[in-house]
Amino acid sequence: GHTDSLPYQSNQYSNWELSGDRALMARRVLEVGGMPKQRVLQVAAMSDRTPVDKSHPDASDNRRIEILLLTKKAQASLLSIFDRQQPGNALTQADKAAKANEPVTR
Secondary structure, three states: OEOOOOOOOOOOOOHHHHHHHHHHHHHHHHHHOOOOHHHOOOOOOOOOOOOOOOOOOOOHHHOEOOOOOOOHHHHHHHHHHHOOOOOOOHHHHHHHHHHHOOOOOO
């Protein structure tokens, strides 16, 4: 889910919540239409961080949802990144990067 850059007029609700709710509603509509629940891997809120119309971040074109369709192979690859049992997963890579960035003490 995405929004334009105009701030939502509420102290309790922001463009982050708006974009997340927009994405969740799209998921619900797809499920009501017959899409199996297990077909959804992730629902994400993007707020105004990636406008379609970069020269007009407040443009209504920036209010949208995006749906990324994965092949079974791409889905398996994506899921393996977060699987702690897989060598080279994201957690292992982050740990290696953190260790490489530690200051050297002598």
